[in-house]
Amino acid sequence: MGDVPVPNLLPLPVLLPLLGAALALAFRRSDRLQRIVSIAALAGVVVVAAVLVWQTDVSGPQVLWLGAWQEPLGISLVADRLSALMLLVSSVVTLLVLLFAIGQGHADSDDEVARETPLSIFHPTYLVLTAGVANAFLAGDLFNLFVGFEILLFSSYVLITLGGSASRIHAGTTYVVVSLLSSALFLIGIAATYAATGTVNLAQLAIRIGGLDPGVALVLQLCLLTAFAIKAAVFPMSAWLPDSYPTAPAPVTAVFAGLLTKVGVYAIIRTQTLLFPASPLTDLLLWAALLTMVIGILGAVSQSGLKRILSFTLVSHIGYMIFGIALSTQAGTAGAIFYVVHHIIIQTSLFLITGLVERIGGSTSLHRLGGLALASPLLATLFFVSAMNLSGVPPLSGFLAKIGLVDAGIAVGTPLAWVVVAGGIVTSLLTLYALSKVWSQAFWRPLSEAREVAELAAEEAADEAEQFEQAELDAGRRPGGAATITAAPTGVALAVDTSPRALPRMMLGATAAMTAVGLLITLVAGPLQAFTERAAADLRQRDPYITSVLPEEVRR
Amino acid sequence: MTALARAGFESTLTPNLTLVLVVVGLVAVGTALALDRSLVRVLLGMVLIGNGVAVLYLVVSGRAGRAPFVGEDPATMSDPLPQAMVLTAIVISLATIGFLLALSYRLWQISGTDDVPDDAEDARIQRLARDDETSETYDRSEESTTTSDERAEAGESRG
Numbered sequence: 001m002g003d004v005p006v007p008n009l010l011p012l013p014v015l016l017p018l019l020g021a022a023l024a025l026a027f028r029r030s031d032r033l034q035r036i037v038s039i040a041a042l043a044g045v046v047v048v049a050a051v052l053v054w055q056t057d058v059s060g061p062q063v064l065w066l067g068a069w070q071e072p073l074g075i076s077l078v079a080d081r082l083s084a085l086m087l088l089v090s091s092v093v094t095l096l097v098l099l100f101a102i103g104q105g106h107a108d109s110d111d112e113v114a115r116e117t118p119l120s121i122f123h124p125t126y127l128v129l130t131a132g133v134a135n136a137f138l139a140g141d142l143f144n145l146f147v148g149f150e151i152l153l154f155s156s157y158v159l160i161t162l163g164g165s166a167s168r169i170h171a172g173t174t175y176v177v178v179s180l181l182s183s184a185l186f187l188i189g190i191a192a193t194y195a196a197t198g199t200v201n202l203a204q205l206a207i208r209i210g211g212l213d214p215g216v217a218l219v220l221q222l223c224l225l226t227a228f229a230i231k232a233a234v235f236p237m238s239a240w241l242p243d244s245y246p247t248a249p250a251p252v253t254a255v256f257a258g259l260l261t262k263v264g265v266y267a268i269i270r271t272q273t274l275l276f277p278a279s280p281l282t283d284l285l286l287w288a289a290l291l292t293m294v295i296g297i298l299g300a301v302s303q304s305g306l307k308r309i310l311s312f313t314l315v316s317h318i319g320y321m322i323f324g325i326a327l328s329t330q331a332g333t334a335g336a337i338f339y340v341v342h343h344i345i346i347q348t349s350l351f352l353i354t355g356l357v358e359r360i361g362g363s364t365s366l367h368r369l370g371g372l373a374l375a376s377p378l379l380a381t382l383f384f385v386s387a388m389n390l391s392g393v394p395p396l397s398g399f400l401a402k403i404g405l406v407d408a409g410i411a412v413g414t415p416l417a418w419v420v421v422a423g424g425i426v427t428s429l430l431t432l433y434a435l436s437k438v439w440s441q442a443f444w445r446p447l448s449e450a451r452e453v454a455e456l457a458a459e460e461a462a463d464e465a466e467q468f469e470q471a472e473l474d475a476g477r478r479p480g481g482a483a484t485i486t487a488a489p490t491g492v493a494l495a496v497d498t499s500p501r502a503l504p505r506m507m508l509g510a511t512a513a514m515t516a517v518g519l520l521i522t523l524v525a526g527p528l529q530a531f532t533e534r535a536a537a538d539l540r541q542r543d544p545y546i547t548s549v550l551p552e553e554v555r556r
Numbered sequence: 557m558t559a560l561a562r563a564g565f566e567s568t569l570t571p572n573l574t575l576v577l578v579v580v581g582l583v584a585v586g587t588a589l590a591l592d593r594s595l596v597r598v599l600l601g602m603v604l605i606g607n608g609v610a611v612l613y614l615v616v617s618g619r620a621g622r623a624p625f626v627g628e629d630p631a632t633m634s635d636p637l638p639q640a641m642v643l644t645a646i647v648i649s650l651a652t653i654g655f656l657l658a659l660s661y662r663l664w665q666i667s668g669t670d671d672v673p674d675d676a677e678d679a680r681i682q683r684l685a686r687d688d689e690t691s692e693t694y695d696r697s698e699e700s701t702t703t704s705d706e707r708a709e710a711g712e713s714r715g
Contacts, residue, residue, distance in 0.1 A: 073637075143641050146645075147644065147648075150652075154648075154651065154652065157652075157655055164662050166666045166667070169659060169662050169663050170663075172659060173663060173672055176659060177598055177602070180649075181590070181605075183648075184602075184606060187645055188609055190641070191609070191613050194637070194638060200641075
């Protein structure tokens with residue numbers, strides 16, 4: 001390495017957000033300063049990540065040993081093509097979601113509800129979350145990966161329970177306990193790995209695990225895989241996700257859906273390719289992929305709340321990535337990486353759109369929404385494009401990502417691989433079905449029809465007081481609507497607002513930018529695919545990673 | 557310090573059986589507690605599992621030795637790496653348990669009990685069953701089963 005005369009940038013993606021978090025905490029009295037600090041830190045990470053992508057592509061993996069220990073002993077940060085790409089995508093997503101959140105905070109700042117969600121805590125926590133994600137992507141050893149996970153998990157605990165309202169506490173409880181369990185499993189996996197090999201450095205492990213008894217190696221693999229699969233929400237371990245994500249604030253759900261599960265997927269890719277290249281678990285993973293896809297999407301089809309539908313499609317589409325990993329071929333890995341990139345962006349933009357739908361329609365239940373296409377044509381366009389992209393309608397990136405995986409599956413050609421390919425296509429169609437249901441009900445159906453249904457529902461609602469509360473909320477949240485609260489008669493206002501509020505420009509802008517990035521992936525699909533092919537080639541060869549991390553005498 | 561790198565590593569680790577039994581006991585009891593309905597018990601279960609894992613790192617570090625200070629003979633000192641790792645893990649679990657304690661207190665404030673709530677689907681099915689019993693004119697085809705859930709959600713997550 002070192003062909004490129006650029007100082008080593010590796011610590012920056014972790015340090016910038018952490019320093020930003022400290023500053024944001026210090027400036028907690030001033031919203032304005034907090035915003036400037038957060039945006040600056042995350043924009044810095046985007047730039048650094050872009051440079052890293054270029055650097056790793058031109059001159060191979062970048063390595064930094066911290067703390068001046070003798071080389072294989074200390075903590076190493078490593079960026080190869082995969083890490084750098086993940087870092088770039090995640091930093092772009094976090095920056096755009098931050099802009100969305102700022103837009104939301106801005107729009108709510110005069111509001112009584114805003115006091116419930118203390119934004120002074122939001123910014124530092126969000127930055128720490130970004131630092132944790134970056135640390136996980138750059139970790140060169142298992143234990144540092146664990147620390148990265150813990151950093152991002154802990155900030156996610158805070159973000160998911162933001163405001164401490166009943167539904168969020170309920171959701172948060174499940175989430176925290178499940179995460180604790182997966183962390184304990186991960187720790188056990190690390191302990192077992194250390195006992196068997198005497199190291200936790202990934203590159204060194206790659207060499208030493210090859211010499212282990214296959215039974216021992218299998219135990220290590222299963223232990224790590226289970227821990228990561230919980231975080232990635234792979235089928236038997238996916239039940240926590242649709243229960244915990246939907247209640248959080250829109251930007252939080254968006255960034256969780258986009259990033260957190262993908263960090264788990266990244267860890268699976270990393271350990272499967274680097275540590276256990278001759279995977280004896282291909283069949284098991286293929287089954288997991290198939291079940292994740294099919295059961296996840298059946299969950300989505302049966303739901304009527306937009307957020308829950310999207311949470312289930314999130315689980316379902318994790319199956320595609322596991323499919324690519326399970327094939328353990330270069331094409332499969334490349335397809336999985338491409339899918340991760342595509343899915344991070346699309347899933348985030350869909351959740352941001354949901355946040356806007358909730359603002360405009362006052363609900364995310366399909367029973368109560370209608371006429372959104374008329375109310376906000378731009379929002380409808382954004383949803384339509386993203387939904388088509390997620391379901392894999394040509395020529396969008398979702399289609400390209402799925403084609404890549406299907407190709408890889410057919411190339412492997414085992415009966416099980418064919419079954420999973422078929423499952424993937426069915427899942428894609430069912431995704432289209434679930435999302436067109438959203439489209440036809442929430443966006444396309446005339447408002448009057450939606451109102452009839454909502455009216456019936458409202459009449460049936462026994463609790464008048466609850467309705468009044470809702471009416472008050474709706475009135476109070478319209479700009480300049482504070483005076484109408486007292487004038488509003490009790491119990492007649494419906495959740496389907498007849499005069500929808502204008503959407504805050506910044507939120508709409510961030511969402512549009514997110515969708516545009518999704519379209520951009522389609523445009524640059526050629527170069528991106530070539531990049532993921534190179535990244536997958538690196539991963540399968542393993543040499544570039546190992547030789548750049550370890551000094552010669554340790555490599556043997 | 558070269559011994560620490562264990563270059564040319566061969567697993568010469570002889571696990572301490574007593575410690576292994578302690579790990580098994582702690583994790584087993586912790587798992588049993590974690591399956592309970594009460595959040596405080598779940599929390600205690602998590603503490604025990606965490607402690608069990610911490611002891612596991614002592615097993616992993618091999619034979620006990622002298623404190624691993626610089627200048628100590630590597631042959632007689634214990635392996636410092638698992639200790640460094642487990643200290644980190646203990647600090648992290650301390651913070652997490654603290655957070656979970658606060659969470660269960662808040663849960664108790666809100667609902668008057670620290671029972672882990674039913675998940676959304678369970679609650680929905682229960683509500684359907686309950687509504688069926690109490691209402692005669694109940695028209696199921698028109699009812700949005702998610703209404704109150706979504707309303708609560710809508711009210712809160714807008715903030």
